[in-house]
Amino acid sequence: MTASASYPRRWRRPPQLVTTRRWRLMLPVLVLAYLILAVGSLEIDVGRVVEGLSRGARFVQGFLQPDFVSRWQDIRQGLIESLTMTLTATVVGVLVSVPIGIGAARNLSPRPVYLVCRSIVAVSRSLQEIIIAIFLVAMFGFGPFAGFLTLAFATIGFVAKLLADDIEEASASQIEAIRATGAGWSQLVHYAVQPQVMPRLIGLSLYRLDINFRESAVIGIVGAGGIGATLNTAIDRYEYDSAGAILLLVIAIVMLSEYASSHLRKTLQ
């Protein structure tokens, strides 16, 4: 090191995203301009907001005096239907997801199988549950059967994709080691892959059980049976007290299942 060398005493992090100075200055201005124009096009009407708030107050009053009794028969039947739908759809969905998930993992499956399975996953994920439910209700009529099919289909997209991603992230050296013993493909999946992904698969299935119950309340509104149908009827009849009771029950069940599934997942790790 020479004595004459002098080094700067200041250092700034070089810009990472936008490297040209002009764009760095322009971008915030453009975004702000767009935001102002966008807000301007929303037609915000104060009168409607006030009206809506007073209607909302009636909802809240209904919640504060939930009526579990007068429609109890309907609520009970809706809940049982929803829970049945949820459980059967989750079980069937997960069972179908496992082979599709394995097929959609690049490190296990040949290219054609991979592409087919990834497309199934993509189709299932790109359609929102309500849209699928509308189709299936139109095909199979009102009732929980359409709901069951909807939830099972949605489960496939969710579980198969996350399972496939998890398999692709599984330790390559463990897979290589089992392959080196002369194991066949099914033995490879069972000995090298399954132990690595099983805890996550169980966690995902329990999480999907939660989601399916919540979704079962939504798809009921478009005619796929369950507690959603009961809720829809209650709102149509302006029985906000019964609607409040239904929502409270849904919240309670979701919280309960979430607590139970997170507890289970913790013990499984």
Place this chain on the structure above:
Amino acid sequence: MLTIDQLTKTYTAGDTALREVTFRVPRGQVVGLIGPSGAGKSTLIRCINRLVEPSSGTIRLGETDLVNLGTRELRQARRRIGMIFQEYALVERLTVMENVLSGRLGYVPFWRSFTRRFPGRDIENAYRLLDRVGLLEHADKRADALSGGQRQRVGIARALAQEPELLLVDEPTASLDPKTSRLIMRLITEICAERQLPAIVNIHDVPLAQQFVDRLVGLRAGRVVFDNAPGRLDEAMLTEIYGAEDWTATDQDDDDPDPDDKAQGRLRLVGTAT
């Protein structure tokens, strides 16, 4: 006996990892494979059990030509070749016993491995091997509950459960402390001697290799540049394999050692081979 002839591997990206590698490993001989990172050591041993597909050349294990096997024959050939890995590559969530028994997967049908009903002979042999590597009482523990040295011994037992005719060993000591490294190398060489098993050991640690192996093969940029007894590896050869570096300075921080130090260092390096 393993015979490798004119083995060349070019990856699809165009990098040539191995160029016309030729050597043979007779029964019971432990060959150390040394060379800088990227010289093709890993590729070479993975070409032998076809975890990596060779581009050209022949590899023969006994009478079997390993390069031109169909899927089914390849599986049958792989079970004759035991492999021990860097970082152990045990299936961590399985028990020690399951890891050892997984060495039998090439021999048993799927339903047996799925239900864990391995033949009694395999189970007995697995216990014998666990006893041999000193882990008999750990059989029912999960593999991730063991220490590094213990895990590598499970890896050795798994490879031996295959009743192999050849051992491929990939950096067995890369993540172990110096003492455990010696124990593992000693165990591998002892077992090879007991069973007259030929082995190829990839290894970074040249003095450790010199201490334990029967023969050293040096790779540089995919070519064999040294193939001789470990005692014949001198400074000029090390420079040939790894490139210019002061080989005597491994124990000293001194930038400019005087010639006496150099001579002593060479003695020490060669002395470890005996």
